[in-house]
Amino acid sequence: MTILDGKALSDKIKEEVKVEVEQLQKEKHITPGLAVILVGNDAASATYVGMKAKACKNAGIYSVVHEMPDTISQDEILDIIDRMNENPNLDGILVQLPLPPQVDTTTILEAIDPQKDVDGFHPYNVGRMVSNLDAFLPATPFGVMRMLEEYNIDLVGKNVCIIGASxxxxxxxxxxxxxxxATVEVCNSKTKDLKAHTLNADILIVAAGRVNLVTEDMVKEGAIVVDVGINRLETGKLVGDVDFEGCKEKCSYITPVPGGVGPMTIAMLLKNTVKAAKLREDRESK
Structure with a gap:
């Protein structure tokens, strides 16, 4: 059994990003910029946004966090996004989800300039991703793919089961x-006989947000298990959706929680922001 160490890989990627930023500043006089919109006072969201801001600072990326009350109107958020779209110093814009009920998430995400959509949620980027064209990829799936690549895990022809259809x-x-x-199955909360699907998986990716959803008897010998879930127990301990202790000895590779997929999400967001800055430079130089 090999641990897929997302923390170590994310540190490596952040160092690569730092070098790229320094080169952009030195050669093109460009500092990548990222704006984050945080609505409300959700503690988990605030913590995550703080981690993003810290990672940006360490990499040399200019970042700004716009904190807004949960009573803000949809039109007010759209006005702020319009100004961000027009701001030449901002290469990336992301909206921390979830949003309050009076705000339509789809409308907000569609308002972001696709060239600044470093979260990869705009329909333009989603469509290009599905068509296997160059696009900004959503950071968490992007991080999973990068992790599997780092460990030289061949995906061609593998049976992949994904739990969660968000x-x-x-x-x-x-x-x-x-x-x-790869050959892909996507399961959800309505899937019948989930175990039958997971036992067929060479690679099992779990993103359901439910503690111990996947247990040892649901994993086939030698499977690769990627746990995207993150749940906080009453004790304060963070755990994933997979019973790590029960499953680990059956797996050829498995991600821990914390220290697996989570750190990769922020690292790939930084990569997307630098990519956006490079694309801006390309457009301006033409």
Missing amino acids: DIVGKPMAALMINAK
């Missing part, structure tokens, strides 16, 4: 796996 993880994860020529 727009943020499950659906884009399936598209990326299909593009990599």
Whole structure:
């Protein structure tokens, strides 16, 4: 059994990003810029945004966080996004989800300039991703793919089972796996006999947000298990969706929680922001 160490890989990627930023500043006089919109006072969202801001600072990326009350109107958020779209110093814009009920998430995400959509949620980027064209990829699935690549895990012809069909993880994860020529099943809360599907998986990716959803008897010998879930127990301990202790000895590779997929999400967001800055430079130089 080999641990897929997302923390170590994310540190490596962040160092690569730092070098890229220094080169952009030195050669093109460009500092990549990222704006984050945080609505409300959700503690988990605030913590995550703080981690993003810290990672940007360490990499030399200019970042700004726009904190807004949960009573803000949809039109007010759209006005702010319009100004961000026009701001030449901002290469990336992301909206921390979830949003309050009076705000339509789809309307907000569609308002972001696709060239600044470093979260990869705009329909333009989603469509290009599904078509296997160059696009900004959602950071978490992007991080999973990068992790599997780092460990030289061949995806061609593998049976992949994804538990969870969200727009943020499950659906884009399936598209990326299909593009990599894997055979993909996507399960959800309505799936009948989940175990029958997971036992057929060479690679099992779990993103359901449910503690111990996957247990040892649901994993076939030698499977690769990627746990995207993150749940906080009453004790304060962070755990994933997979019973790590029960499953690890059956796996050829497995991600821990914490220290697996989570750190990769932020690392790939930084990669997307630098990519956006390079594309801006290309447009301005023409």
